[in-house]
Amino acid sequence: MPSRRRRRVGALAVAAAALVSGVAAAPTAATAAGHHGARHTVQPGESVQAAVDAAKPGDVVVLAPGTYRESVQITTSDITLRGAGPGTVIAPPADAERRRAEHACAKGGNGICVIGTKDARVSGVTIRSLTVSGFAKGGLWASHTDGLTVRQVTAEKNGTWGIGQEASTRAEFRDNVARGNKDAGIMLTNIVGQEAAAHDSLRSVVADNTLTDNRLGIMLKRIRNVSAQTNEISANCAGIFVVSDESRPGSGDITIRSNDIRENNKYCAKTPRLPAIQGSGIVLTGSDATEIRGNVVKGHHSTTLLAGGIILAESYVGATNTNNVIEHNTVTDNTAADLVDRGNGSGNTFARNECASSKPGGLC
Structure with missing residues (x-):
């Protein structure tokens, strides 16, 4: 196990260096056409939510290193939210009034949310290479999603779970770190707050994480x-x-x-x-x-x-x-x-x- 951890850390360091290099070369708030769609680059002090709202299926939202004090809600399929490694941090806003005035993810006390509905799942979203820390409820929360991928995310010191999902299918949670969360590091369930039959996750995978x-x-x-x-x-x-x-x-x-x-x-x-x-x-x-x-x-x-x-x-x-x-x-x-x-x-x-x-x- 220790050798596997060393190999993984080394691979993550190389990946983070490549991401930082790519972000540094991109102009602030740039949108560049790429193989999988457009790339929206966000710098500290700019709105991650605005970039996510502007993204279309196939787009990538790239966050430069730094702290972003906001919650982020994703309701569009097939987009990627990617940081530059653990130094890209999503943290609670300092202004409680602002938080209450925002979308449902923020009002619920969560950091990043991927939210679909029973009749319209959000599919193919990827979140990777960032930290989500210090939220009153969940660090990263998904509801009614299909094919969600969460990789190389650090979820720490959140009030309930670090990373969680409900009523979702075919998810992959891999190479993440969840530490110091008040409830589960990673939690998969049928539906929160209701008694109901167990949910078929269609082979969701929780692998290679440190908890x-x-x-x-x-x-x-x-x-x-x-x-x-x-x-x-x-x-x-x-x-x-x-x-x-x-x-x-x-x-x-x-x-x-x-x-x-x-x-x-x-x-x-x-x-x-x-x-x-x-x-x-x-x-x-x-x-x-x-x-x-x-x-x-x-x-x-x-x-x-x-x-x-x-x-x-x-x-x-x-x-x-x-x-x-x-x-x-x-x-x-x-x-x-x-x-x-x-x-x-x-x-x-x-x-x-x-x-x-x-x-x-x-x-x-």
């Missing part, structure tokens, strides 16, 4: 048909958390593969729907046909209800885990145990895991 010091590293809530793979997850209250409720179908058809999940021992107090969380690696609460394979899950320690390496438990409304496969994982140095099955589900398989302890016994 640290959040409440949860990755939260998959009432969602199906998604994969979380090759992420580095540490120092959260829990690493990966899968949640269902009484609606059917529940969460499931999820692949959790080849993640490095270590020492998620931060303490998070209980909420109306979850007990206190600390020392949890991978937690399934009401999942069906999820595959957990090839992960490294180490160093989780707590006396809370959901403590351990890989934990199966009933959800807060009693939804059980069924037909899940937990195989070929390295799960060591975890308490209450490396493998924990607290639920009343059926058809769950534990096989060929490297582990030393389980509750009940016999799972290793």
Whole structure:
């Protein structure tokens, strides 16, 4: 894993240098025809939202390094919002009155929003190579989108999730950093604020991200048909958390593969729907046909209800885990145990895991 991180950091540094060079050569507020459409260049002090509003499908909005104090709402398909690396920062405006007078994204306390509707999804949007920090709610939020790509984004110190989406399909979240967010680093769900059947994400992917010091590293809530793979997850209250409720179908058809999940021992107090969380690696609460394979899950320690390496438990409304496969994982140095099955589900398989302890016994 460390060698993979060094290769990725080196690649990002080269990419950032190329982006900075490209931005420096472009005139302020320029629009230049290119292979994929026009390029709109924005400098600090200029409006990102104005450039986004002017963009047409196929256009690229390029942000020079610097801080942009505004929220940005995207409702046009097939556009790209691209910064020059972590030094391009989207941050809350200082003027609260101005924030309240802006679009729905700003009024909701979010940093960047990609917003469609049930009948008119926003598709093919790409957001990359920037930081979104310090917003009251989400850093980056997507609703009713298809084919959203989020890459090389740092989402930090936001009031709920770092990066999140609802009711969306075929998304790719890759090579991002989410740290210090009050809820999940990355969260995928069916719909926020409603009880409803799990949403089919049509193979959305959460891969190669670094998730640290959040409440949860990755939260998959009432969602199906998604994969979380090759992420580095540490120092959260829990690493990966899968949640269902009484609606059917529940969460499931999820692949959790080849993640490095270590020492998620931060303490998070209980909420109306979850007990206190600390020392949890991978937690399934009401999942069906999820595959957990090839992960490294180490160093989780707590006396809370959901403590351990890989934990199966009933959800807060009693939804059980069924037909899940937990195989070929390295799960060591975890308490209450490396493998924990607290639920009343059926058809769950534990096989060929490297582990030393389980509750009940016999799972290793």
